[in-house]
Amino acid sequence: MTELSDYLDYSNAPDQLTGGVRRIPISTPKGEFSVWVKRVGNNPTIRVLLLHGGPGATHELYECFDGYLPAEAIEYIYYDQLDSHYSDQPGDPALWTIEHFVDEVEQVRRALGLDKDNFFLFGQSWGGMLAIEYALAHPQHLKGLIISNMVSDVQAYNRYAREVLGPQMPPEVFAEILQLEREQDYENPRYEELLMQHHYTAHVLRMPLDEWPDSILRTFKHLNKALYVHMQGHSEFGMTPNATLGNWNRSADLGRIDVPTLTIGATHDTMDPEHMKWMAGQVQRGRYLHCPNGSHLAQYDDPQHFFPGLVQFLRDVDEGRL
Incomplete structure (x- = not known):
């Protein structure tokens, strides 16, 4: 295990003065841009790159990792994808594609x-989709893969949202939400009010709104809504068919993933935990971690299961047990 003194030592590193922060140049067909990253700690054999959700959210989703992973001497790297808050924002929809983001990663x-001796890729929600796509495109560079709170088929997500989660609401509330969606009245303050009160606090982060951590509030404040809507659509009850991700499905390709893979699901998630358990059996070397008290952001509402399970997976892969 990495010694604490080595883990915390940034001396002679190019990012010492900035506390691990740097900007990485990104080449695209639309020009040169840069993205923001921040490294926490030093571990030559366990380096975890964090892919945030959204699309268009930020690394702030993972700030709670600071309370758990340094004690395990695990290196992790925050990263805002292009057009997310801390990175350059060219605002060109031509770059809002899976292919671009895979190349960016x-x-x-x-x-x-x-590289394959140290590179763990962690993706949650949209980040999980991106992690799957990266693993299919560049498996030779990975040591391990973590797919958190994301199914492998958008249509499965849509069905679960409308047939399982929606009906758990009071009938009049769900009916009003669906009516607002049929009218495409997504900017109506009532739409967000109903979602926050009856959906987000039940299936995204199971805490009263006035107790939500500042990191999550900042993530919502900094969300790139144009990017989010373009790639996933307005609705919180399934992705819009004409959005970039509207028909995404990689279930048939999971068997091609041969790197050790952890899928993470939660009882109260917006995604079906049984599907994520199934995914672990489809990849060649899979493990499923269930968070019984968690929802979509299980790192915040079920850290007691989320972090021990994540750390155990990283250790087992690093020591050749998976």
């Missing part, structure tokens, strides 16, 4: 010197 990997 590969450019970030090269710049950080991540």
Whole structure:
């Protein structure tokens, strides 16, 4: 295990003065841009790159990792994808594609010197989709893969949202939400009010709104709504068919993933935990972690299961047990 003194030592590192923060240049067909990353700790064999959700959210979703992973001497790297708050924001929908973001992750990997001897890729929600896509495109660079709170088929997500989660609401509330969606009245304050009161606090983060951590409030404040709507759509009850991700499905391709893989699901998630358990059996070397008290952001509402399970997976892969 990495010694604490080595883990905390940034001396002679190019990002010492900035406390691990740097900007990485990204080449695209639309020009040169840069993305924001921040490294926490030093561990030559366990380096975890964090892919945030959204699309268009921020690394702030993972700030609670600071309370758990340093004690395990695990290196992790915050990263805001292009057009997210801390990175450049060219605002060009031509770049809002799976292909672009996979290539962007590969450019970030090269710049950080991540490789098959140390590179763990963690993705949650949209980040989980991106992690799957990266693993299919560049498996030779990965040491391990973590797919958190994301199913492998958008249509399965849509069905679960409308057939299982929606009916758990009071009938009049669900009916009003669906009516607002049929009218495409997504900017109506009532739409967000109903979702926050009856959906988000039940299935995204199971805490009263006035107790939500500041990191989550900042994530919502900094969300790139144009990018989010373009790629996933307005609705919180399934992705819009004409959005970039509207028909995404990689279930049939999971068997091609041969790197050790952890899928994470939660009882109260917006995604079906049984599907995520199934995914662990489809990849070649899979493990499922269930968070019985958690929802979509299980790192916040079920850290007692989320972090021990994540750390155990990282250790087992690093020591050749998976």
